[in-house]
Amino acid sequence: MKQSSIKAKKKFGQNFLKDESVLAKIIESMPKNDNKVIEIGPGLGDLTKFLVNVKSVEAFEVDTDLCTLLQEKFQQELQTKRLSLHCGDVLEAWKGSLSDEAYDLVANLPYYIATNIILKALADEKCHNILVMVQREVAEKFCAAPGEKSFGALSVIAQSIARCTITQTVPPEAFDPAPKVDSAVMLLEKFQSRSDEEFEKFLRVCFKQPRKTLQKNLSERFDKKVLGEIFVRMNLPHTVRPHQLSTDDYHQLYTLLKK
């Protein structure tokens, strides 16, 4: 399989990262540890080439044409087990943990499933750190601070268990073909091993209608009188909107409402 005969497939979210300075900065931003790396969607192998120089890599690629190309390109790394390659859909392989060993996820993600992949990695206790290229808007949702417009359930879920930083923003021209939107690389460094499913469900209620008041959203699930008392106890105005609370406030509110 020749690289020149490969055409990017939209249905797999294929935008290949060509800018070497962006690739180098991703490598620079990798957490320094002994964890192996899992790469989702190695594509033509441009990021993989850098990754195998610094770590052992396990990669998952759904596109069989790209898999054949990667098997040819990385013959030596596959032989020495510096790289192992799974040809198939990563979401089908992801039952519980994606690996038996501690790993960091480093990838230029397919954007159509990026949020789903990040939530799975946050819930996967073997995943210690996540360094991924995503749509800029998605990175801003995960990393937003309280009070900011993008602050929502994804920010609270992520920031409850990880430190979130946007390490670089990337323009469309860095890719071939160029996507329609700006991209960003974000680093989520977990300080807790996994997210809490029940808390996530609670947050979805809190942010169900982001422009409404938090009390209005919660009143669909919880007793209004109890809510009123808890809001007074936490010093929260009854007009407060969901994006105005901090991550700690959400944990306190959840604990009080569970009692």
Ligand code: SAM
């Ligand atoms: N890593 C390459 C790069 O930086 O140029 C390619 C990134 S491209 C944005 C996303 C890659 O994810 C593509 O190679 C695509 O085929 C692959 N992909 C899409 N859906 C996938 C899935 N469900 N499981 C595994 N790989 C997938």
